[in-house]
């Protein structure tokens with residue numbers, strides 16, 4: 632009997648944790664739509680017209696580049712947290728031609744709270760993330 636209660640409590644606890652994580656990711660997705668998608672397409676363009684209309688690198692490519700530049704998830708997250716608030720040419724990890732074509736990303740300072748930024752990063756990792764060992 633007690634065993635059952637303990638198993639049930641554990642299950643409730645784990646599913647509450649999962650719900651909390653899902654909530655963060657879905658709030659991150661909403662924030663991404665409002666704050667980032669104005670400039671960044673999620674996926675690669677599928678026509679020349681779309682390609683020509685880009686005003687920033689598509690997120691799928693930008694994030695792949697971020698992951699390939701850092702050895703750990705923590706370092707990738709720290710880069711994003713810093714870059715989105717204080718982008719500079721020196722810190723940029725995208726290829727030089729991107730900076731030439733699109734210019735530097737404008738700082739999001741004052742447009743996003745720290746908590747919102749964390750939610751967006753969770754969403755990006757969930758959507759584009761790679762496996763770090």
Ligand code: HEC
Nearest residue numbers: 666667670686687688693718723724725730733734735736
């Ligand atoms: C006003 C347009 C604009 C908005 C809004 C914007 N970005 Fe960007 N972003 C850019 C441009 C342009 C670049 C390419 C130049 C660069 O890397 O600074 C870029 C680059 C990036 C990069 C690659 C950085 C690098 O060094 O390679 C990431 C990651 C990124 N943006 C994420 C985001 C996220 C997440 C948001 C929403 C919180 C966002 N951006 C909002 C225009 C924008």
